Amino acid sequence: MFQKGLKDVVAVQTKIAAVEGNKGELRYRGRLVEETIANHSFEETAYFLWTGEFPPDDRSEALKLQFVKYRSLPPYIQMIAEELPREAPLMDKMRTLLSAYYDQEYLSLPPVVQAVALTSALPVMTAMLYRLQKGKEIIAPSNQLGHTANYLWMLNGENPADAQIEALETYLKLTMEHGMNASTFAARVTVSTESDMVAAVTSALGTMKGPLHGGAPSGVISLLEEIGSAERTQSVITRKLEGGEKIMGFGHRIYRTEDPRSILLRRKCLELQGSDPWLDLAVDAEKQITQLLNERKPGRALYTNVEFYAAAIMRSIEMPPELFTPTFSIARIVGWTAHVIEQQADNVIFRPQSEYVGN
Structure with missing residues (x-):
C-alpha cells in the first residue's frame, strides 16, 4: 500500500x-x-x-x-x-x-x-x-x-x-x-x-x-524579545491572537500533551531562576501565554514545545541564530x-x- x-x-x-x-x-x-x-x-x-x-x-x-x-x-x-x-x-x-x-x-x-x-x-x-x-x-x-x-x-x-x-x-x-x-x-x-x-x-x-x-527556534526568540518583560506579555499576545498570528513555540505535531522535553527544560529554568533574566522571562511568559490560549482556544490543548525553552536558553547564552x-x-x-x-x-x-x- x-x-x-x-x-x-x-x-x-x-x-x-x-x-x-x-x-x-x-x-x-x-x-x-x-x-x-x-x-x-x-x-x-x-x-x-x-x-x-x-x-x-x-x-x-x-x-x-x-x-x-x-x-x-x-x-x-x-x-x-x-x-x-x-x-x-x-x-x-x-x-x-x-x-x-x-x-x-x-x-x-x-x-x-x-x-x-x-x-x-x-x-x-x-x-x-x-x-x-x-x-x-x-x-x-x-x-x-x-x-x-x-x-x-x-x-x-x-x-x-x-x-x-x-x-x-x-x-x-x-x-x-x-x-x-x-x-x-x-x-x-x-x-x-x-x-x-x-x-x-x-x-x-x-x-x-x-x-x-532542523528549523531553528528563531521565531520564539523574536517573540520573547518583542515581549521584553513580564508586564508586556498579555498585551503582546492578545494583539497577536486578535490578528490571527501563530504563537511560536506552542503546539507539536507528535505530542498531544505537554512535550516532555519542554517540561524538563522548564524545570531546569526554574532551578536556575534568578541567574538569567531570559530564562526567568520564558517561565513567566509561558504561564501567561498558556492561560490566554486556553481562554481563547478552549479544547485545543496548546502546550509549549521544546523550541520554546530552547530559544530562551539560546538567547540567555547569546548564541546567534x-x-x-x-x-x-x-x-x-x-x-x-x-x-x-x-x-x-x-x-x-x-x-x-x-x-x-x-x-
Whole structure:
C-alpha cells in the first residue's frame, strides 16, 4: 500500500528510543527521559544511548578522557576549514568537514569508540567554522572542561557561567534522540548499504539542514524579545491572537500533551531562576501565554514545545541564530550514531518500491 512520505510505515524495530505522543512520553532505552538524564553528564547519557547502560563509576572518568582525546582533529581539517567560503552556511561547511574526517586509527576502532570520536569532533569543527566565518582566531579545545562547557569555550573564548552550562547541557541531553525522524532515517539508509559511520552521519547532517526538520527556534526568540518583560506579555499576545498570528513555540505535531522535553527544560529554568533574566522571562511568559490560549482556544490543548525553552536558553547564552541548527546537530549526532550501531548489528539494506504513475 502506497503511503506518501512513508508516513506511519514501520521500517525499523529499535531499542534506542520511543516517542509516545499521546502519553507525552519520551523514553531512552525504555527509561523515561527525565530518569535517564538525571544526575548524568552529556558523555554518560550518550554512552547509555549507544550501549544501553551507563559507564560504571570506575569508567566514567575514562569515558570523559576519551571524549577529550578526540577533540584533537587531524591537522588537515583546519586547512580545509580555512579554504571554505566564509559566506557559505555553517551546516554546509560542517557537512564538508565531517565527510573529510579520516585517520588510520579511526577505521580500526570499535563502533562505540567511533561514535565517541565523531560526537567529540563535531562541536570542535562547528566552533572552528563559526569563528572563521566571523573573522576571529580559532580557539583550541580545553582539556579541562566537559563536553558542553568546552563547546561554549571554543565559541566565545570565555569560561561559561555554571547556569549557562547547566541549561545548554540539559537541552543537548534532551535532544540527543527522538525516534525515526528524517535525519535518523537518512543515517540508517546510508549505513544499510554497508557504508561507514562517517558517511551515515554526513547524510544525516545534510538532512538536518532542511527547514522542515532542523528549523531553528528563531521565531520564539523574536517573540520573547518583542515581549521584553513580564508586564508586556498579555498585551503582546492578545494583539497577536486578535490578528490571527501563530504563537511560536506552542503546539507539536507528535505530542498531544505537554512535550516532555519542554517540561524538563522548564524545570531546569526554574532551578536556575534568578541567574538569567531570559530564562526567568520564558517561565513567566509561558504561564501567561498558556492561560490566554486556553481562554481563547478552549479544547485545543496548546502546550509549549521544546523550541520554546530552547530559544530562551539560546538567547540567555547569546548564541546567534546561525548556530541553532548546528547546536541541535551536536546533540542529535548521539542518536544518529546509536542508530548506525544498531543498524550495523542486524543489517538489511533499505530497498522500498516505487509505483510508476507516468504515461
